[in-house]
Amino acid sequence: MPSAAYDAGMPPSGIAPEGRRGGSSSTGLASARADRTIRALSWWWASAPLLLFAPAIAQAMGLPDVRREVGWAFALMALFTAVLAPAAGLVVARVGDRPEARGRFLIMAVLSGVPILFFLFFGVLFPECPDGYHC
Structure with a gap:
């Protein structure tokens, strides 16, 4: 006696032919593209410390x-990497509907933001107080 799947036009193995699968191949392509983009942005963010310390490594x-001539360029690239990679990753994770990637990029944004805020406070704002004054 044939099974209900066989009556519906599916082979007895239960695997539907390409044309009868629920999703289209374009969503699979978009999903794979989002995963590759998320992976690339994660690696890009992870390269920020290497960019920051590259001039010191070159001097060593x-x-x-x-370090003398292009150290500032490496520092600027590290800053842009630390800020832009999590921001772009959040957008891609939101569009690609990846909640676990959104969490990862939020953590990256916090980890990038703490040293930047630390530098802004102690490197820029705090030293502006003249000697003898308490700001």
Whole structure:
């Protein structure tokens, strides 16, 4: 006696042919694209400390000119990486409906924000108080 799946046009194995699957292949492509983008943004964010310390590493390897001449460029790239990667990741995770990636990018944003705020407070705002005054 044939099964109900066989009567509905499905083979006895229960696996539907390509044309009868519920989703279309474009959603699978968009899902894979979102996953690759999330992975790339995660790696991009993880490269920020390496960018920040690259001039110091170059100086330790005997290349002091790198730190003197282009150290500011590496620091600027590290700052942009630390800020833009989590922001772009949150957008991609929101559009791609990835709640676990949204949480990961929120953690990245907090971890990036703490040192930036620390630098702004102690490096920019705190030293502006003249000697002898309590701000």
